[in-house]
Amino acid sequence: MFKKRHNIKEIEEGKYLSPKFDENGLIPVITTDFKTGDILMHAYMNSEALKKTIETKEAHYWSRSRKKIWRKGQVSGFIQKVIEIRIDDDQDSVWLSIDIGNGASCHVGYRSCFYRSIPLGKINDEEEVKMEFKDKIKIFDPKKVYKDEPNPTKL
């Protein structure tokens, strides 16, 4: 189903899907809100998750913490309806444009996972870098929604 990668010109300029999965069998995925264009999350797919996403038009990822296919929204109810999928020049990353209605994609409760901004300019090596919260409104309460599910964030 996915074309073998045997020619760089074909990978870059050809019409056939030949995704490159890394040494762990994964490809990085950027997920954006099709209405606002905002980046919602960054995740990974394996070959099966990519196939399921294309076929069901619902985002499926590979959960690195749980080591299994993850139908996004299975627990929270915030299913991601796929509007468009694109792939990049060397076919080693994927862009999903999705619809989550008024829902959220971040397990912490925010609409987007990217709710903090890093200040620009000279860094003092002795000091920590203090960020700014750009989004302060949680769409849901993770404790109520996820209950006893383990937190995917790892040290």
Next chain:
Amino acid sequence: MFKKRHNIKEIEEGKYLSPKFDENGLIPVITTDFKTGDILMHAYMNSEALKKTIETKEAHYWSRSRKKIWRKGQVSGFIQKVIEIRIDDDQDSVWLSIDIGNGASCHVGYRSCFYRSIPLGKINDEEEVKMEFKDKIKIFDPKKVYKDEPNPTKL
């Protein structure tokens, strides 16, 4: 300069930058056009590239093919001026919003690396998946711009 990761609550809800670099010392980066919101590219930074990007306000990446810090636009002239940097909930991916004026970010010549769209729906396992070109206009001719530089796309 980057806070040590020793508490999940602090990583997710705290103000301090404590990025997680993977087993190769890299963090994935999504780069968007600050004007249109379009995704331009997906790349990686090591700790030094992230620091240089924050301090110089010009995007620096880690080139996995060339194994060195890569000041984007050094060869092509399409320098990426950083407008904003965000980090996600578990601090293992970065979003750069940048200004490249009327330039391009894709080494193949297109404005964005994501110029092909994957059709949705049932896949026939026996057939290859044929994509659609969403962007057909090259901003520059890679042969003229990169000359003898090696192509970063790998099989």
